[in-house]
Amino acid sequence: MESTPILQLWVGDMGIDLEALRKRLEEERAQLLARAIPPPEPAKGDEADLAAMHQAREQAQWLANDQKQRLAEIDKVLARIAAGTYGICESCGKPIAPERLQAKPQATLCIECQSKLEKRRK
Numbered sequence: 801m802e803s804t805p806i807l808q809l810w811v812g813d814m815g816i817d818l819e820a821l822r823k824r825l826e827e828e829r830a831q832l833l834a835r836a837i838p839p840p841e842p843a844k845g846d847e848a849d850l851a852a853m854h855q856a857r858e859q860a861q862w863l864a865n866d867q868k869q870r871l872a873e874i875d876k877v878l879a880r881i882a883a884g885t886y887g888i889c890e891s892c893g894k895p896i897a898p899e900r901l902q903a904k905p906q907a908t909l910c911i912e913c914q915s916k917l918e919k920r921r922k
């Protein structure tokens with residue numbers, strides 16, 4: 801467990817306030833959960849109502865998926881902060897550039913590994 805203080809020192813060096821980031825993510829997480837859409841009421845009434853209800857349900861589904869994705873992203877960053885591995889590339893283990901983390905706090909790969917991954921996808 802000797803590597804954790806070194807990492808924290810290093811993260812401090814790159815000018816990222818982990819505590820502030822954690823707070824911001826936890827707030828966003830709470831907001832996402834508060835905004836979670838409850839499933840629409842069971843349909844009753846005429847067919848126009850049914851169609852509108854169906855549409856609303858599909859929309860809610862889409863939003864919920866989008867929110868779930870963001871929640872998963874936030875949880876991952878929070879877990880990485882807690883584990884002391886935040887800012888370290890998941891693939892090569894090298895530090896991720898601070899500019900990259902500031903622009904995209906949820907990044908888990910350094911720029912080199914990310915571009916390699918994207919090239920492989922094409």
Ligand SMILES: [Zn+2]
Nearest residue numbers: 889892910913
């Ligand atoms: Zn990497």
